[in-house]
Amino acid sequence: MTNSERKRIAVLFGGRSVEHEISIITGLQLIEAMDTVSLEPVPVYITTDGRWYTGNELLRRDFYKGLPGCLSSLKEVVLMPIPGKGGLSVLSEKKKGLMPEIFGAREPDLIPVDVYIPAFHGSYGEDGCVQGLFEMADVAYVGCNVLSASMGMNKYHCKMFLKSHDIPVLPAVLIDKEEMDPASGGGLKAVKERILSTPGLESFPLFLKPASLGSSIGLGKARNDGELDAAIIEAFKYDSALIVEPCLDEKMEINISVMEGDGPAPRASVVEIPVAEEGGELTYEDKYIRGGGKKSGSLSQGMAGLTRIIDPADLDPKYKELAREFGLKIFKLLGCSGTARIDLMLDLKGDQLYFNEINTLPGSMAYYLWAKSDPVVLYTDMISHIIGRAELRCRTKRALERKIGFKALFKQ
Amino acid sequence: MHERGTISSLEKPEIHTEKLGVKEGVPIIVMHGWGQNLESMRTLGELLGSRNPVWLMDLPGFGKSSLPAENSDTVSYAEILKRFMEANGIERAHLLGHSFGGRVSIRFTSRYASMVESVILVDSGGLKRKQDLHGKLRSMRIKFISRFCKTVDGIFRTSLYKDWFTPRFGSRDYLNAQGIMRKVLVRAVNEDVTEDASKIDRPTFILWGEKDNETPVEMGERLHSIIKDSRLTVLPGKDHFPFMGDGAHLCAHHILRFLNSCSSHDR
Numbered sequence: 001m002t003n004s005e006r007k008r009i010a011v012l013f014g015g016r017s018v019e020h021e022i023s024i025i026t027g028l029q030l031i032e033a034m035d036t037v038s039l040e041p042v043p044v045y046i047t048t049d050g051r052w053y054t055g056n057e058l059l060r061r062d063f064y065k066g067l068p069g070c071l072s073s074l075k076e077v078v079l080m081p082i083p084g085k086g087g088l089s090v091l092s093e094k095k096k097g098l099m100p101e102i103f104g105a106r107e108p109d110l111i112p113v114d115v116y117i118p119a120f121h122g123s124y125g126e127d128g129c130v131q132g133l134f135e136m137a138d139v140a141y142v143g144c145n146v147l148s149a150s151m152g153m154n155k156y157h158c159k160m161f162l163k164s165h166d167i168p169v170l171p172a173v174l175i176d177k178e179e180m181d182p183a184s185g186g187g188l189k190a191v192k193e194r195i196l197s198t199p200g201l202e203s204f205p206l207f208l209k210p211a212s213l214g215s216s217i218g219l220g221k222a223r224n225d226g227e228l229d230a231a232i233i234e235a236f237k238y239d240s241a242l243i244v245e246p247c248l249d250e251k252m253e254i255n256i257s258v259m260e261g262d263g264p265a266p267r268a269s270v271v272e273i274p275v276a277e278e279g280g281e282l283t284y285e286d287k288y289i290r291g292g293g294k295k296s297g298s299l300s301q302g303m304a305g306l307t308r309i310i311d312p313a314d315l316d317p318k319y320k321e322l323a324r325e326f327g328l329k330i331f332k333l334l335g336c337s338g339t340a341r342i343d344l345m346l347d348l349k350g351d352q353l354y355f356n357e358i359n360t361l362p363g364s365m366a367y368y369l370w371a372k373s374d375p376v377v378l379y380t381d382m383i384s385h386i387i388g389r390a391e392l393r394c395r396t397k398r399a400l401e402r403k404i405g406f407k408a409l410f411k412q
Numbered sequence: 413m414h415e416r417g418t419i420s421s422l423e424k425p426e427i428h429t430e431k432l433g434v435k436e437g438v439p440i441i442v443m444h445g446w447g448q449n450l451e452s453m454r455t456l457g458e459l460l461g462s463r464n465p466v467w468l469m470d471l472p473g474f475g476k477s478s479l480p481a482e483n484s485d486t487v488s489y490a491e492i493l494k495r496f497m498e499a500n501g502i503e504r505a506h507l508l509g510h511s512f513g514g515r516v517s518i519r520f521t522s523r524y525a526s527m528v529e530s531v532i533l534v535d536s537g538g539l540k541r542k543q544d545l546h547g548k549l550r551s552m553r554i555k556f557i558s559r560f561c562k563t564v565d566g567i568f569r570t571s572l573y574k575d576w577f578t579p580r581f582g583s584r585d586y587l588n589a590q591g592i593m594r595k596v597l598v599r600a601v602n603e604d605v606t607e608d609a610s611k612i613d614r615p616t617f618i619l620w621g622e623k624d625n626e627t628p629v630e631m632g633e634r635l636h637s638i639i640k641d642s643r644l645t646v647l648p649g650k651d652h653f654p655f656m657g658d659g660a661h662l663c664a665h666h667i668l669r670f671l672n673s674c675s676s677h678d679r
């Protein structure tokens with residue numbers, strides 16, 4: 001196959017999110033595993049300021065050590081919300097030679113792209129924002145649409161929606177940062193009162209988390225009033241809304257990945273039990289630094305490097321089956337596409353499995369779970385599959401009737 | 413230069429292997445490249461283990477295997493592989509060789525075809541590099557300096573060759589190799605397995621990184637034209653180690669496709 005026949009796949013990573021760095025790892029892993037015989041990766045790095053750049057230098061991990069100066073060696077690009085354009089428009093042009101126009105060396109102002117893969121985590125990338133841009137531009141893109149992405153991102157709304165479909169969830173309350181404002185009659189005291197008067201949250205310990213973040217950032221456990229103050233302030237550092245739940249002291253986390261299938265029925269992977277270094281909550285270090293560091297001594301492998309037990313032999317099969325059942329049901333209920341990871345928590349005291357959160361763009365795309373599933377799904381094959389599905393969805397959508405003509409405007 | 417190994421291990425090197433994957437089927441014996449050990453092939457081996465049993469092998473002189481005999485060449489390695497297969501009751505196997513391991517696979521298959529189900533060569537060694545004019549001039553110059561150093565050393569009892577020439581012009585592999593492994597390396601890089609490769613009549617899959625600087629893709633193309641029943645897949649953007657990191661999934665994808673296409677009875 002010659003290069004011109006390869007499909008061009010823009011892999012977008014980085015982004016305006018606290019999970020920026022993890023997204024770089026996910027993006028580069030994805031490109032490394034992609035079947036470059038049939039697909040041509042176009043790496044697109046989005047800076048923490050939200051500017052888009054492309055260039056093959058982005059494929060080297062050590063390139064990012066030179067930020068932000070090294071950006072000047074890249075091309076700045078943007079996806080215009082104009083249907084029919086398809087590719088990335090070049091904003092800056094790297095001049096080749098003194099008079100590029102005369103020598104015909106002018107770079108094209110549009111980089112063609114067949115399919116977009118958002119490899120972001122968190123804000124602006126996993127939450128429906130960039131998906132909205134893809135929709136406006138009418139391009140094929142991998143994974144969730146606007147609604148399922150944004151539902152998946154908000155821990156509170158997601159829980160309430162799933163609860164209404166009989167998925168067990170912990171009681172929770174959503175607090176907006178505005179409620180902390182004394183000018184409008186709020187404040188820490190009022191917020192605490194509202195929390196402690198919510199059914200199911202009357203007693204400590206409580207667990208607090210930013211409503212739309214991930215990667216264990218801004219989490220807090222409150223065993224008493226003083227800790228509650230601190231946890232509220234911590235969570236509001238990162239998000240404008242937080243959620244409070246009862247804290248499960250004796251719990252086991254069970255994660256499962258679900259991927260869209262060839263038809264309407266999705267498929268589920270084996271489960272994993274992530275292991276925190278010191279017991280208790282998983283921290284950012286557990287997820288991204290410790291596991292990877294241990295394994296390779298150098299390159300962090302993101303979620304693929306976490307210390308975890310995949311398909312634990314001694315986990316009661318009844319929980320594996322229940323996780324599968326929940327996973328498949330939740331993926332469908334939220335209308336997800338691509339690959340998601342669904343995190344469940346087993347309350348060991350009450351022997352109850354709860355939905356905790358969904359990651360619609362999970363770290364490392366959860367490929368490490370599929371590599372151990374039966375049948376094994378290679379990351380390479382997963383990528384080709386979700387790209388194929390993205391193209392199919394785009395074609396189906398383009399075939400929809402949208403123009404019904406002007407009738408109302410000119411009615412006499 | 414320090415030598416390790418005992419007389420007994422020189423005669424019968426102890427081979428360290430690890431067996432992975434499913435229990436039933438024709439096994440895949442995986443042989444790593446020069447200066448590596450079985451760890452470099454582990455992820456790929458694990459992924460292939462979903463279809464066939466996999467033996468990851470530390471080649472003699474690497475990893476946890478003992479040294480080969482003093483004057484070993486890649487043919488000796490093929491003989492060791494034969495003894496290993498016999499000792500472990502492996503009648504027939506798929507051979508997967510990277511770089512140096514590819515040389516051994518070619519040597520073996522041309523001699524013991526009946527013990528080979530198929531051959532998978534990943535960025536394999538075995539062919540001499542085709543040099544452009546610039547490369548030819550450079551190697552002529554290096555050969556001249558080498559001869560000059562040796563002559564001076566002979567006359568004046570100096571050690572110019574060892575102390576000055578080798579650190580400057582020896583390859584990374586050469587510099588890292590110790591004792592008898594240096595001799596094995598020199599033999600290996602100076603041999604050409606074209607004749608052996610032309611005798612291979614087993615289904616062969618040649619997988620190559622497009623950006624391989626150590627064994628350029630041109631060598632893969634030549635192997636493809638020499639080996640009758642062979643298929644070549646070039647991986648754009650990949651170097652001499654296309655199976656490193658998550659590239660293991662990509663290599664496994666192409667290797668499994670090859671295995672599925674060439675035999676349905678080998679599981």
Ligand SMILES: Nc1ncnc2c1ncn2[C@@H]1O[C@H](COP(=O)(O)OP(=O)(O)O)[C@@H](O)[C@H]1O
Binds near residue numbers: 215217251343
């Ligand atoms: N209600 C809770 N009780 C106890 N621990 C919790 C609770 N909710 C979350 N955790 C812990 O915090 C971690 C992160 O919470 P999670 O909701 O998954 O947020 P994130 O998006 O940051 O991963 C979980 O993996 C779990 O260890």
Ligand SMILES: [Mg+2]
Binds near residue numbers: 216343
């Ligand atoms: Mg989580």
